[in-house]
Amino acid sequence: MDVGVVLGDIAAEGIAERLVAVAREGGRKLCGIVHGAAGMADRLVAEIGAEDLHRVWTPKVVGAWRLHEAAPDDLDFFVVHSSAAALLGSPGQGSYAAANAALDALVAHRRAQGLSGTTINWGTWSQVGGATDANVAVIEPLSPQEGAEALEALLAFDRPATGVLRFDAAKAVDLFPEIKRMPFYEALVAAAGTAAAQDDWAGPDALRGMPADEARRAIRARVLQRVSSILGFDASRLDPAVPLTELGLDSLVAVRIKSAIEHDLGLTVPPAVLLQGASVDVFEEWAAGELGIGGTAERAVDDSGYVMPRDAAERTVVRLFEEQLGLERVSVVENFFELGGQEHQADQIHAALSVEFRTKFDRMELFAHPTVEGVADVIRAVEEEAARQTVRPLQPLGAGRPFFAAHPAGGTTGCYRQLAELTGSAQPFYGLERWEDAPSVEERAARYVEHILATQPEGPYRLGGWSFGATLAYETAQQLTAAGHEVEFVALFDGGVPLPTDDDEDNLAKRFAGFAAYLTQTYGTEVELAYEELAGKSEDEMFALVAERTAPVMASLPPAVLHHQLTSHQDTRTLERYTYRPYGGRVILYKAPLPTPWAVQDARYIDLDDTNGLSPLCPRLEVVEVTGTHHLDLLDPPGVHLIAEHLAGELAR
Template identity: 30%
Template sequence: MNDTKNAPREERFHAAREFEGLLDQLMRELTSPHEERVVAYRGSHRWVQCFEQVLLRESNNNRTRVREGGVYVVLGGLGRMGFALAEMLATTAHAKLVLINRTPLPPRAEWQQWCDTHLATDEMSLRIQRMQRLEQLGAEVLLLNADVTSFEQMQAAFERVRERFGKIHGVVHAAGVRSEKALLPLQHMSVETTQLLAQRAASLSVLESVLREQDLDFCLLLSLLASVLGGKGAGILAAEGLLNEAFAQRMNETSATRWLHVGSEAWRFEDGARALLMPEFAMTREEGVAALQRVLAADTASLVIATGDLNARLTHWVRNAGRDKNTGNAAILHERPNLATPFVAPQNQTEKTLAEIWQGLLGIKSVGSSDNFFELGGTSLLGVSMFANIEKQLGKKLPLNLLMQAPTIAQLATFLTKDDATAKWAPLVLIQPNGMKPPLYCVHPGVGTVLGFQELSMRLGTDQPFYGIQARGLDGKQKPFSRIEPMAAYYLREIKTVQPHGPYFLSGRCFGGLVAYEMAQQLHAAGERVALLAIIDTVAMPNVELEERAFLEGKVVKVHSTEEGEEIGEKWREGLMEIYGPVFRQVGRKHDTARKRYVPQPYPGRVTLFRNGSAEETPEHELKWKKLAQGGLEVQVVPGDHKTILLEPHVSVLAQKLRACLEAALAE
């Protein structure tokens, strides 16, 4: 710094003051509580990276870069993703295909023998079958072998293409570092691992050289979404994506060819190969191909394809990265977000204590007495922690559903300062009162509380009334039900006090899905119409010990659960048991008994099953629901696992799919 202060005296160091200013900016950035992951400075302006959703129209003959009968080169064309795109080009545009791969196929005369003597999952067998599939489609295919990092081999390959087909119209680079070798934590990376990225860089340089004199319609570079979201052990994959994006941007500044870059979720293929990164968000092969078709019809040169709310996922990772494992409090306090509600300072000691609790849990510097817990980024899981802190610091035990009825500090403080701080219990909890649509009724899971429905209700919109149905017995006074049939009848009597007749829109989470199913049966028997029966991750006819019972007793039972899901489930259990242990154990055991006693009967109506996406194959309970739903079963797969399906970022996907089902049911 001394040098930079003296340097302006000499003409050749006239930029030193500017450099000193950049250092100051950098220090402020490193010590600030801002959540942004990528920041750029342009003069006096500070730019942050954000992502906007864009509507990509379906491709058609008038809006696509793909020509009918065009010539397209696919690098890695016999790999899973490359073949999917090659097949799309063959079927939609009758394209002439050139597939360039490093490893050659066996001689054609030996193909059948190879497949007969190797497992169906053998990679070479799969590549042979892909080639045969393209030929069955009648596609004209030129199969070439070349190392994409070798200029000589690639130059020779493109010469053969021009000799065979003439002009080339497009290139797809689907050969990358998507291998298990690339998924390693930074401290375990080897020279071999880092060479994968070097090979990618070399292949781009070679591609630039061999295409320098070519005038193509497009050149498409494919990456995974790791460059945006990162991920455990995904450093090489993230670097590959950033490299592709930067390279495409540079090429668009100098080249007549349109260079496109797409970072997408991992793809899930039918051959059983697992998604390389974040499998709970993986797209099916059909979804991936359909998305890329729209990309080729779009005007944007750089896009990311995400199955969940990308900004919500980014916020989720950033806010939870620095949380103290012992206290659950945020390690860094951030600025208060821009809310529609103006800031009002806490007015009394109770409000000040609540504000301090919220600051620690939410990681926000200034919390106002009128601020809404959920608008500040609060979740149902953090709500449980908040009630535990309230009991420790203020000595009051509050019902969990109170947070949905009193979501601000001022409202909670008013309730806490009452002489009798107990809420009147009722099974119906009005979570979202606004809107003219018929209300959606959602039945509690096995633990009985409906606090976990808050995030889902918020994301369904302010025009969708939403009732949660909580279990009898949570107040510690009434006796919980031990059979589903009378439980369903009791809930229906309560529902009819606000909606005497149908059409009814019913839903239930896990154990609550069985209760909602029985409610629909009873309504149908009474001649009432059920417009929608939405079952959220429910086993139709369980033959194993109830998961909720294991949850309450601290046992480890994995039901299509990820490591993150297990951790979240444990936090839920610890929080609930700390405050409401005896009550929740009693309710959970009664519901355990009810579930074991219940035998679902065929339902004459339609059932919509929302199941988590952590299972690679069709779960057994989906097949059981199919047998029960005589009016048909619609299955919606949601990213996440059994314990995270109602939490961000997965709940945004669930809400989007559920909203579409509600709209379709209303239109009937």
């Protein structure tokens, strides 16, 4: 790498031009510019003088304008480092906030001219920068690694303007109660109220002040709560020693867990920690070390390996049968334990099970010897069995009209469990599960129509879905409406219309190459597969090459992860062959505004507009922005609480 150095004041005449000239020496292309100059002169508004303004504005505003004028028009990126002070205000920093607002305006000006431009309203950073010692009551500092990851994501998504900060909304409202009266802070105030009402988590700073054993127990309980909520299990019955991959963790769920734990603990979780067999116990050890907390939390594990206590196993199995297989099954399991729970008595219980469930539970020694692995087998088996139902009762009781939610790509409708609970026990909530033969979107919707009408013979109907499930719900609503049935609304959880591509196979080659790089990064096993090897091949040829090159990694993955990867690809390709048609009914888009981290990027899904491409098709579209979420953590706290509150109001009508 060659580094050219130009000395001078970026705000001085000619310096920006010299920088551009040095970058382009020898006919090289100047790809991008990052402006990070800054100056500080904190004063109360009444005390700000011309010299203070000059000290702040010259490097920030004048310097950025000089670069704008000197830059060629074909830059891939033009990044300016703005500040959260321009978004939220900052006591004593009137000139600094105004200068950064001017940077934001410059980027808007460039964008209006068709030029590249990205402004980032940063919060404070730790370790590097001019605010490492700053103590901002409502903002926790970002680590350099977090900042670099955010910058990479914002450039990849070509975001025009984004605030990146770790912000304590509840504390802000407490410290500045006057913002409750300002419309600009309406969403912030709502988020603070929701957080205060729903969460009493103390945060990483409080952990450092606790005795070590108490802090470790708190970490363990929080991680267990997050993991169990996302996986859809009861936290009190999910053992912390079980590797998450043994419970069906896939890459999509891993992103959700990663985001939740990073939010709670203020740490950056390496993806490989999740996908290479970490358990809740492993997370506790790792997080305690990262936070500088010593001690050893109590364990139910010894050198010979973990064995789940009989009472815990009994509660787990009884709950699973009660929730997934029907109340009559509870007595079957309870009777088995009353008989003594011995292996030779399993046949008596097995005979009492209906035929359709026997094949899933023909290893009844599980109940006699309730190990971690055995209960994990039951959890997976019950989820698989439940997902075999086309219309899955996630919450079947209640007198209201049902809500039907279609499955996401490569997944089951178990992802809606928490949302179903939060909409209220009186609201019937059903999942529309995946068809194993993976037909077209139109054929899937036609089949769903038949099953929905059998479940609910008369309308009006309420439909919804997350991601690919949103597309299925959209087409199902089309077909119900065309058949003369009333559809009250369709709720799309960050669903949308993929952008068109000039060359579908070339786009697929880029996606597969990105997938190979993702596997290498995540699992630490080199997968050699470049775009150049894939370009020009048919889809079948590409898939065969991908299967060949990724075989060493795939062979080491748990079956659940492998199944998710394959079915996700199947469903994604099904979506991309579907053509969205105009729909005149009511559509509610629950929009996740943040870019999705840690995922294989695809040009079809990058830089969608504020309505995810739906506004030209849906004249009755309503957009509900779920603040603070990205596509993959939309159905986890805090996003799921915001969605449930709004959706419950719609369902109560």
